[in-house]
Amino acid sequence: MVSKILGPAVALTTAAALVLTGCAADDGGTGGTGGEASGGTYTVYASLSLTGALAGSSKAQQESLEIAVDSINANGGIAGEQVELIIVDDQLDPTKAVTLLQEQIDKEAPDLVIHGVSSAVTLAMLPLLTRNEILSIGTTYANAINDPATYPYAFGTNPVVALDPQAAAELFADEGYTKIAYLGANDALGQSIAEAFAAELPGKGFELVQEAYAPTDLDMTAQLQRLQAGNPDALIIQGYGSASGYALESRTKLGWDIPTYGDGGLGNGNNLALISSEADWNNLYLRVFPINTAERKVTGTTAFEYLTSELEKRGSSFDQLMQLYTHLWDGLYVVKQAVEQAGSKDAAAVAEALENLEPLSGESPYLTFPEFNSYTAENHFRNVGTDAYIVVRPGPVVKGTIESIE
Amino acid sequence: MVTTLWAGLSIGAVYALVAIAYNIVFIGTRVFNFAQAYILMVGTFIAVEAASRFDLPLGVAIVVCAVAGALIGAVEEFIAVRPLARKGSHNELVTTLGIGVILSGIALVLWGSEPRAMPYLKEFGVLDVLGGRVTVGELSLIVVAIVVGVGMWLLSTRTSIGLTALATSEDRDAAMLRGVNVRGLATGAFALAGALVGAVAPLVATKTYATYHLGEGLAVKAFLVLALGGFGSMLGSLLAAGIVGILEMFAARYLGSDWQNITVFVLLLIVLVVLPHGLFSRGKAQERVV
Structure with missing residues (x-):
């Protein structure tokens, strides 16, 4: 009897972990904010872990993405195109993240991908993104992600781990x-x-x-x-x-x-x-x-006031550190800047623009750090010093x- | 060294309480209830709500959590175990695990992914006991685990209800012929086990917090304790839990954290090879040693 119990029980103990992370929602949970396309659509696909251990920070990133898209669309979109946001729940499961991304690419390749909230998910997605020459950006910051030679279209909103x-x-x-x-x-x-x-x-x-x-x-x-x-x-x-x-x-x-x-x-x-x-x-x-x-220096700027007031209006729990809300705001805005500078949505052209950002006129839309220094050919993570x-x-x-x- | 010992015993106490609840169900029904640790997890959230939202005293919170645990246990038996009775193949392993996953999902939806603190007993701080440092919450956990373990051993071996459960476990048909209400007994076992983990949830949460994934790790460790101590053995579970907790802490302290889990699973492997029925089983053919 014991052996009969032990065998299946041990197997089930292992299976439990798989079940917990593998019970996929059929549709992956789409949602987000769209807008009327004027001269076409700029598609942003975000793979977030809305269930699982990082659900809290993912929710914050979802809210900031939706608010950033609203803000960008209200101001003419990206290079005149309205931004369409597609959000999926990868459940903190790299396999599921890759499957959902492949399904989206089979349907229609997005212009930009937010490549997950855990480094494991990002590292699983990057080969597929690179193969399909799709631009991506995210908050994850394991060293292996910052490898422009292998992943030339992948960028980060955080500085390097070092x-x-x-x-x-x-x-x-x-x-x-x-x-x-x-x-x-x-x-x-x-x-x-x-x-x-x-x-x-x-x-x-x-x-x-x-x-x-x-x-x-x-x-x-x-x-x-x-x-x-x-x-x-x-x-x-x-x-x-x-x-x-x-x-x-x-x-x-x-x-x-x-x-x-x-x-x-x-x-x-x-x-x-x-x-x-x-x-x-x-x-x-x-x-x-x-x-x-x-001590933040962006209090009072249009971008900061818009983001925080929208979070209040939406009844956000607002329970994560501010950078969880500002990183992807910055991510969308810097891609907007690069696309408009490159005059193209092509991933290689935008990546080159991100490595050679020109100064912006007027008030900076960036929040995590008020200035957005260019990425470099060697470093696709946020370019700041230790005084950050x-x-x-x-x-x-x-x-x-x-x-x-x- | 004594501080490490207290830490090991307190972790072992948490494992013991879940393993004892496993045993209550196992003795009464021969079902291994994987959802037990998840019922404890729900209890920790209810305890946090009782403390922080309703400002209930600890005693009242314990009663509320025990009632909630008993209800969840009884409902689980009714929907996930009773329909499978006498159909063989141990399908209950899957359905009880399913209940556990559902409880995790419900906790995530209701209370979110962030851990929640348990305010009870925090004001008592840290004590110096026998030359080691231990919190009042940890000390309480150790005492409660011993009391519950011995109490359940006495209940299952010295009372008519315990012996009835044993008889039903050994031969369900004979027990029915003797007029035992086996369905009621099964529901009672699930409810009692649920009430137990519910009642100790406020105390457990002082050490673990309330977090929706608490059940996953505890389910595995308590199963390991059960395998070590012998399925159905209350005292075996209590002692095995102490051994596992102490081994984990001493391995982490003196060998390094990489060895923490390795040593425990090596012990399990050795025990299962040498004594397949657990450390505290009396005989090869005997799988229940109350």
Whole structure:
């Protein structure tokens, strides 16, 4: 009897994961904002993970895309063409994302693809996009995505992963730290970030000790104890969602009041507002882009006021960091600029324009950073320096803004 | 070292509570109820609502969650298990897993993908116990798991209802001939198991938060505990859960986090090869050792 139960049960345990991610909606869930085509249509296809662990950030990206499309269409569209937005739910499943994209290409190839909200999904989609010479842009930022030689039509709205460790190294040097502990997820993005820190910090004279956790772990006590035994000067925590809370609570439990640094992932959503107590905020700092704080410089611009007022009007939960709303706004606007500069929708022509952006006249439509420096032939991620980051003592996140407790 | 031990025991306590609920259903019906961990997950969300939206005291929240868990369990038995009774092939493995997936989906729609904090017991902070640091929530989990494990062992071995469930499990037809209401017993087992995981959900959420994918990981780990401890063995589940929790934490602490899951599954492999009926089974032919 036991063996009869065990066999199917073990198989089903494995199958559970497949079932959870593989129950595809028949139509992939289309929706979005269209408009009256005047001289044709510019089609934007967005593969978002509206169900699954990244549903919260995907919802924010969906809202910002819809608002950006409305804004662009109300101002003449892209090169005179109204933008049609097609949104599908890839359910955080790379296979499903590729299948849905292939179906869309078979029907009609889009002019632009938003290539997913997880690096795994993006990396699955890129070969198909490249083969079909389709321009794509997205917020995902694993190193492998930024490979213009292999994926010449793929661009990112985030800087390279290595920029954050570079900024951290400058900060740690200023603080006089010599030994740094790092705790991060062992998933694709977590490993990518861990590798970036490992590549940067030792070369700058820091001793680095690293530990990882699995996304299913419910307690980080052991990993933190292991790091604590090395007596580091500062701790870096990389994580998102409940993992961030487990790490911070375990740190508090250990009474380990060491200076602790996180990135935007740690501060996103309700991570800090809901899953950690005030004790967890002792000596906690975040390295984030100013757009996520009251120090942002775009407050009062037409673009920012339009985006935020539309989010309010639509009853958005507005519970993600502001960059989750501004990245794809910027992404659509920079493609609009490049298409109009190139005078063509052809992916190669637009990619070349993105690598040679001309200055815009009038008020900048860009939000994450007010200026949009050109991409380069070697770097298809956002071209900014380490001064793009600021350090804040985080409090709760209210309407996309980290309320500093200082 | 003692802090690591407390951390392992508290994680083990969570696994134990789900595994014990698995066992309640297994003893009463011979069905392995994959949805059990997902009912716990729903309970954590209800507990968060009870605390943050309705400001209910912990005791009331426990009752509300227990009632909700019992209802979900009973409904599950009625729609996903009873129609398959006596049809063989263990189709219930699929239907109970289906119920789990549905519960996850409902939780995602109702409460979203972001984790939600459990305010109960936060004010008590961290204690120093036997030279190790442990939160009041973790300590409570360990105590509750032991009380529930021993209590369920006594219930299933020392009471008439427990022995009736055992008899039904061993020979359903004979039990029916003796006048046992086997359908009522099955519904009762599902409801009791649901009530149990519902009742402990507020406590579990102080450690895990409420998150819609909580059930996935717990279902696997609790199944592993069940296989280690012996199907149907309440005390076996309790002890195996402690072993798994401690092994996970000590492997992560002294070997590195890469070894955390490897050591546990190596142990499972060894146990299943050497003792196919679990660590605490008494005999080869015996699969239930209450």
